[in-house]
């Protein structure tokens with residue numbers, strides 16, 4: 155009987171590994187891809203350095219007046235000196251109007267109260283950071299606290315009435331803070347509605363099912379902007395005149411309805427991905443509908459649909475800029491208004507770039523988090 | 539030749555020489571199907587099924603794919619609903635009354651081809667969930683029972699792992715333990731070894747043999763003919779939604795009465 159001797163493992167051929175191998179497979183695998191690589195590198199060379207020059211190199215940061223963003227220009231024609239815009243970005247503007255753009259008019263006008271939104275955001279950061287730590291033990295409890303208790307703390311802090319602080323009326327809320335409230339409030343309120351609608355859509359009772367289908371399809375069929383319009387203009391018609399229904403609350407209701415339909419669809423996708431055997435095994439063990447749902451199908455479906463929910467949340471976060479149309483000054487709106495003030499006329503571009511950068515940072519972070527979740531859940535304890 | 543058959547040939551799996559006694563002094567009927575018919579839409583999947591199973595019997599059900607074996611045993615715990623005929627399980631008539639269904643499901647354990655463990659729960663949680671929430675057992679007691687059955691299926695050390703971290707054979711043993719934790723009176727097996735790699739079949743069959751030796755009433759859909767020979771006291775052959783033939787294993791294999799049975803046996807035993 156001959157003995158089995160394994161062939162020793164060898165290094166892969168040199169041409170397929172290392173820098174040369176990587177370049178060959180990823181950038182120059184064919185003449186067409188090689189040409190594309192060169193073209194893209196060339197355009198990056200054309201675009202990136204001037205942009206950085208404008209953003210950082212030539213930018214003005216100091217001072218506090220628009221004049222600090224201007225520079226002397228001697229006209230070659232008449233030899234006189236004019237004050238003209240400096241070639242770089244004017245970050246003095248966003249620095250001076252920071253409070254207005256981030257926290258809205260009330261807090262810009264009352265600097266002594268700014269600690270309230272700042273504390274609110276710090277608390278929020280403190281709550282979600284541990285959620286990102288993989289081995290954190292109280293994740294579930296902390297998550298529930300963030301979802302169920304923190305919203306009240308946030309409103310109490312910013313509005314102030316419950317804590318006996320000077321009241322910041324919601325119609326004076328604005329800036330990034332308002333965007334945060336609308337988006338975060340939307341997702342938190344939409345989640346339970348979404349769960350109910352997703353379950354209802356899979357119900358065996360035709361009436362419940364049709365109601366849920368109707369609800370979901372209604373809100374999915376209408377653009378958010380129309381829903382906001384209706385919430386702002388039609389909703390008051392249903393209430394006796396004189397009842398002034400809070401504008402922010404109206405926007406929040408509209409956003410919640412809209413978002414809950416998408417959340418429901420994301421969760422339904424998750425529910426559909428659960429193999430039928432899970433439900434059968436639970437049935438065979440004698441579990442009824444609510445136990446099956448609560449212990450077996452829903453927890454698994456929620457896990458699967460987290461990436462999808464995060465994605466719809468990213469969309470919602472950006473879509474909140476539409477509340478400008480019903481007269482709320484969200485992040486984008488506040489920046490625009492700041493750039494229309496007499497002092498800072500003409501700095502729209504800076505305003506947009508600033509808003510875009512912060513939106514990008516937030517959305518990029520969320521998207522990375524969702525990818526991380528997707529990977530984690532993919533390698534997790536899945537069934538064979 | 540089936541996998542188990544090879545093991546018997548090599549003497550790895552003991553031929554339990556059949557004779558596990560069926561308590562015969564007072565044969566108590568625990569499953570009774572009378573004139574059961576079922577349709578999937580227009581498709582007549584179960585046709586006039588009449589079946590009586592006594593307590594302590596070990597029944598192997600075989601037959602070609604699509605013959606309605608799974609459907610029949612799934613009708614016993616209402617995973618499928620039959621349209622005609624009566625089914626009585628453990629003295630309870632299986633009808634639309636949710637109370638009756640729950641009653642029956644508490645007494646009937648089921649093991650599936652694809653294990654159907656709950657992947658988001660640990661092995662221990664898989665085993666204690668139903669006892670705690672359906673049987674209302676105290677958590678500690680449920681955990682003790684769970685550990686007892688995990689030892690019985692020889693994997694107590696895996697209690698805190700997730701199902702995805704176990705091999706197929708281990709998962710199926712956990713699934714058996716999960717069903718046993720409900721202290722069922724009847725166990726249904728639907729091709730419990732068909733999804734397993736060959737080297738894992740034996741460990742699952744071993745557990746099932748032990749279960750049989752302890753007197754559990756078992757209805758087992760399987761093509762492991764070696765298992766049928768050693769463990770079953772009755773083999774049922776199904777085709778086209780009907781029970782074609784049933785007999786004691788020796789008679790069934792050596793002296794099949796129906797042409798269809800002969801053909802089927804020659805197909806599965808020839809290679």
Ligand SMILES: Nc1ncnc2c1ncn2[C@@H]1O[C@H](COP(=O)(O)OP(=O)(O)O)[C@@H](O)[C@H]1O
Pocket residue numbers: 578581583601602603604605606607608609610
């Ligand atoms: N949910 C279903 N809907 C329609 N037809 C089904 C369904 N489940 C099973 N069948 C059909 O019923 C027949 C019997 O199925 P099954 O009991 O699973 O067979 P077996 O377990 O003997 O292989 C098969 O022809 C199958 O295609």
Ligand SMILES: [Mg+2]
Pocket residue numbers: 607608609728729
């Ligand atoms: Mg089957």
